[in-house]
Amino acid sequence: MTASDKADEQRFLEEYNPKDYLSPLVTVDVAIFTLIEGRLHVLLVKRANHPERGRWALPGGFIDAGQDTTLSEAAARKLEEKTGVTAPYLEQVYTVGDNTRDPRGWSVTVLYMALMAHAPTAAFVDSVADTRWWPLADAMGQDLAFDHRQLLDAARQRLSNKTAYTVLPVHTLDAPFTLTQLQQAFEEVLGAALEKKSFRRRILSADILDEVGEAPPPGGRGRPAALFRAKAGLGEHAFVRVVGEGK
Amino acid sequence: MTASDKADEQRFLEEYNPKDYLSPLVTVDVAIFTLIEGRLHVLLVKRANHPERGRWALPGGFIDAGQDTTLSEAAARKLEEKTGVTAPYLEQVYTVGDNTRDPRGWSVTVLYMALMAHAPTAAFVDSVADTRWWPLADAMGQDLAFDHRQLLDAARQRLSNKTAYTVLPVHTLDAPFTLTQLQQAFEEVLGAALEKKSFRRRILSADILDEVGEAPPPGGRGRPAALFRAKAGLGEHAFVRVVGEGK
Numbered sequence: 051m052t053a054s055d056k057a058d059e060q061r062f063l064e065e066y067n068p069k070d071y072l073s074p075l076v077t078v079d080v081a082i083f084t085l086i087e088g089r090l091h092v093l094l095v096k097r098a099n100h101p102e103r104g105r106w107a108l109p110g111g112f113i114d115a116g117q118d119t120t121l122s123e124a125a126a127r128k129l130e131e132k133t134g135v136t137a138p139y140l141e142q143v144y145t146v147g148d149n150t151r152d153p154r155g156w157s158v159t160v161l162y163m164a165l166m167a168h169a170p171t172a173a174f175v176d177s178v179a180d181t182r183w184w185p186l187a188d189a190m191g192q193d194l195a196f197d198h199r200q201l202l203d204a205a206r207q208r209l210s211n212k213t214a215y216t217v218l219p220v221h222t223l224d225a226p227f228t229l230t231q232l233q234q235a236f237e238e239v240l241g242a243a244l245e246k247k248s249f250r251r252r253i254l255s256a257d258i259l260d261e262v263g264e265a266p267p268p269g270g271r272g273r274p275a276a277l278f279r280a281k282a283g284l285g286e287h288a289f290v291r292v293v294g295e296g297k
Numbered sequence: 298m299t300a301s302d303k304a305d306e307q308r309f310l311e312e313y314n315p316k317d318y319l320s321p322l323v324t325v326d327v328a329i330f331t332l333i334e335g336r337l338h339v340l341l342v343k344r345a346n347h348p349e350r351g352r353w354a355l356p357g358g359f360i361d362a363g364q365d366t367t368l369s370e371a372a373a374r375k376l377e378e379k380t381g382v383t384a385p386y387l388e389q390v391y392t393v394g395d396n397t398r399d400p401r402g403w404s405v406t407v408l409y410m411a412l413m414a415h416a417p418t419a420a421f422v423d424s425v426a427d428t429r430w431w432p433l434a435d436a437m438g439q440d441l442a443f444d445h446r447q448l449l450d451a452a453r454q455r456l457s458n459k460t461a462y463t464v465l466p467v468h469t470l471d472a473p474f475t476l477t478q479l480q481q482a483f484e485e486v487l488g489a490a491l492e493k494k495s496f497r498r499r500i501l502s503a504d505i506l507d508e509v510g511e512a513p514p515p516g517g518r519g520r521p522a523a524l525f526r527a528k529a530g531l532g533e534h535a536f537v538r539v540v541g542e543g544k
Contacts, residue, residue: 055350059400062347068402073320074360076394076405100309103302113321113394115403121394145392145407147323147360147368153306155315156362158323158405160392 074147074156078125079110079198081205082137082164084183085222090238092189092202093171095132096180101153102195104179108202109133110159111177125162133171133181137164139221143201143208151197163205165221213239217258217284225279226262229253232278258284321394321403325372326357326445328452329384329411331430332469337485339436339449340418342379343427348400349442351426355449356380357406358424372409380418380428384411386468390448390455398444410452412468460486464505464531472526473509476500479525505531 082093094106109132110125118124122140130136140162147158171181184192189202212218219235233249253259258281264274329340341353356379357372365371369387377383387409394405418428431439436449459465466482480496500506505528511521 059347059350063400066401068322069316069319071322071359072316072362074323074362075315075318076321076323100306103306112318113403113405115319115321115396118403119396121392121405142391144389145368147407149362149366153310154313156360156365158360158368158407160394160405 074158075152075154076113077110077157077159078113078121078128078162079108079159079201080125080129080137080140080162080164081108081143081202082129082135082166083186083205083209083222084166084168085219085235085238086168086183086185088234088238090186090222091168091183092186092206093133093135094182094184094189094192094194095173095178096182097177097195098179099177105195106182106184106189106192107195108161108198109178109181121160122162125160125164129164131175132173132178134174135166135169135171137166139165139218141208143205146197146201159201161201161205163208165209165218167222167224210239210241217253217256217280220258220280220284226265226277227279228265228275228277230275257281321405322399322401323360324357324404324406325360325368325375325409326355326406326448327372327376327384327387327409327411328355328390328449329376329382329413330433330452330456330469331413331415332466332482332485333415333430333432335481335485337433337469338415338430339433339453340380340382340428340430341436341439341441342420342425343429344424344442345426346424352442353429353431353436353439354442355408355445356425356428368407369409372407372411376411378422379420379425381421382413382416382418384413386412386465388455390452393444393448406448408448408452410455412456412465414469414471457486457488464500464503464527467505467527467531473512473524474526475512475522475524477522504528 084091093109095109097103097105097107109129111128113124118127125140126137143161143163145158145160149156151157171183173179173181186206190199209218213236219239220232222235223231229250232253233244233246237244259278260281261276262279263277265277267274331338340356342356343353344350356376358375360371365374372387373384390408390410392405392407396403398404418430420426420428433453437446456465460483466486467479469482470478476497479500480491480493484491506525507528508523509526510524512524514521
């Protein structure tokens, strides 16, 4: 670009006002999952404002151009503002946008899927009347706001698909945990039983866990169980072979 | 929702004006691939307007809330308006949004990956100075507009990842084609040679092709080659086992 082109572009940008154009509404929504007493739960918020007031929904909200620098930061911010929790693991699932999903106008939402160890939640802003961890089946049975039932279903599918070849369920456990607890987390997410020996071989050969001690044997008898935590910085990028393939 | 709640929501919506809020710019961008003389190409457009005037870019543009009903319709419309081509196969890759990728302001783009048999292209709107099918390596070597080099790279990776377990490259060929031509398309997308017998067994057992005749043998000698076309309605949802795994 020549200097004159550059100056010309500069003038264009100075005169450009985004408010001159009607842009779609842009939101982020987060389906965050955890395990409570071994069962998969999802966090929902009850809407205190129009539209869809009184309905349960995924936590989320509008991008704030003055506050957010990226979409994933906006997702983390909205989650924390509305529910008080922070997600150690957050990934983008997909984006839905059309002229019917929100009665306020053409609306785009970027859906995120998140995982965390169980923690309490609470409503922190006026736009939220209540927050609650729901057993997944109960949440799917609700008449959720907007198209959030479809969004929740897509996030749930992403989680279970990826659990076949990643170690995502590790993010639903408090450390330290035993391999039995980790296997139960995988089984709950997959909805299927796994063969113990092959599960352990795969997890250990993936080299994603640090052994950090021993739990006393249940009832004081037998061998103690080894305790583990995920290696630092473990995200989705630690792949094991497809779990369950050797059943 | 009670009738009074409903009336209250109705009043809220009547008073809601999306233009009262500063919403991010929302665009769609399309990385569309084809094979020309057996080599993978991508379609780029040369920008005629600010910003980034004169740079090559992926075809795309703003959502038009009055014209588009969904994101994927907007992607198809922008592709056709800017280049004259229509994509028989289009899938969403991911969404990028932040406060730096576009000098006009907070900007979100939803990236699509598309495939088609080779067809000519031409600039149809004032915002496009030129259109051209580029060999992929040459396109990646360009100083593309905005973050389009990253977008193109993500689309290229999605295509090659999915080619390991779907029949996507079938969409790059004009029908009818021989199995040898289809194998060459897979090999070009994957950047790797495939074993002929196992490729044929997998494609044929996936039951995704209709046999529609025979091509005369090259040079008039030997056995004629069977000609195929993809079954009607074939999208991405025809999975073969991972190609190349039996090499």
